[in-house]
Amino acid sequence: ETQTKGRGRLGRNWFSPKYKGIYLSLILRPKILPSHTPLLTLMHAVSICEAIRENTGLSCQIKWPNDILIHHKKLGGILTELNAETDLSRFVVIGIGLNVNNDKKTLAAGATSLKEQCKGEINRAGLLQEILRRIEANYFIFQKKGGEPIVEKWRDWNTSLGRRVRVACQKEHIEGQALDIDADGGLLIRDDFGLIQKVMAGDVVHCR
Template sequence: MGKNLREPLLKLLIEQKEGYISGEEISQRLICSRTAIWKHINELRSEGYQIEAKPKAGYRLVYRPDRVAPEELIPHLSTTSIGRAVRYQRSVPSTQSLAHEWAKEGAQEGSLYLTEEQTAGRGRMGRIWHSPTHSGIWMSLILRPPIPLNQSPQLTLLTSVAITRALRKQTNLPIQIKWPNDLLIHGKKVCGILTELRGEQDQVHYVVQGIGINVNATESVWPEELRPIATSLAIEGGRTFSRPELIGAICGELETLYDGYLSYGFTPIRILWEEYAGMLGQEVTARTGQGSVKGIAKGLAETGALLLETHTGVQTIFSSDIEW
């Protein structure tokens, strides 16, 4: 059974709670040899799982490390496509680059690339994204939406709504959306979304959505210049959160909203986005390639562009950095 044995083996150990499960029972339930069980137990131990072996009693899971590996994620998934195909590596330069390669190889829609640490994480406009090990959710999602290229910005907004809904339910924190791709708590950034795609004028071939969420990070892991502007769920909530549980919740919200989007279009997403956007009715400055525009944020156009009410009338902002 090879690596496929690890997920059901870990599931059996987790289900036992504090009790033991015998090697014979594992062998019968997973249809494998006792030698194969021992090999995989040792592999799990090498990755930080503490598993006690007691003669005549069997195996007992004593401690689970905080990992986002598939065997930890699967128990939290309720989806049919998103998150069902997963690639996982403990450390990578960027999940975004690897997801692009996987998409070109033909990865199915909903495929997810996960890591514990990025050494060269990317944000919008070529910025660096700091992804300290085991402290956040660093992942890239592959979608293949049957939409024209000019509608692709709507996917960033859809994802920001899905993550906001999932995190609010899981943490009870007052998360707000900042156009076009950030989530904030009390004005500080907790999540960023990077949408990249390949396609032609009339059709998107595939989309890779990079999602970075500061989950259990403390201020000490960030460079000095980020500390006044970044935060984490743990800092704001006063406790740590299960990353696999959060990913499962995010995948569930994403699948629900994405299926709805493909059936009913962008309007329901726009309504939800405006509900969660903290900047509506506020004066903001949009810094575009053509200069700065000041105005009151009024909402979204059907394209996903931001509508700003300025002294010369309503302007449509398609791409910019927002100061608010």
């Protein structure tokens, strides 16, 4: 029902008021290479978008790699943490935070909630059930067929491809046109020198 130390990417705080949002962590034990872990972030983002559309009729967008948007405002996000050996993932923790019945006055600038978008409160239990159902279905696909079907679904929901983006990575900033994501879930960017660069993690800003 709440979190006392909710956090997002790069250790940022995630405000988690009681009885308002959906906050959960899932532990998965996929038999995949550590380099394929970003595909699980994409898979959960797709599952959330599918569940919200089924439950509310709203269409979300996914901003690479982990933000769920509605009308370009942030609805929630996904945090993926990996425990792995050299060539095999031991387990992956998927953290999900969604603004569901949060009041507009409590939301950060640039954020929104399903309550604000639907002009009324949402049944959180029903939405959570649908999210888990979609995750289970997409995880089954991922295990049986690999990442390609998930990547195709992600492309249908994304709002990053085709845009000019700026990505803050650990040691540099990359700016250019977001072209696609590859089979590992990495973002492919054509920079201003015409070079194609692959980004596996970073903060993305849509320039236009």
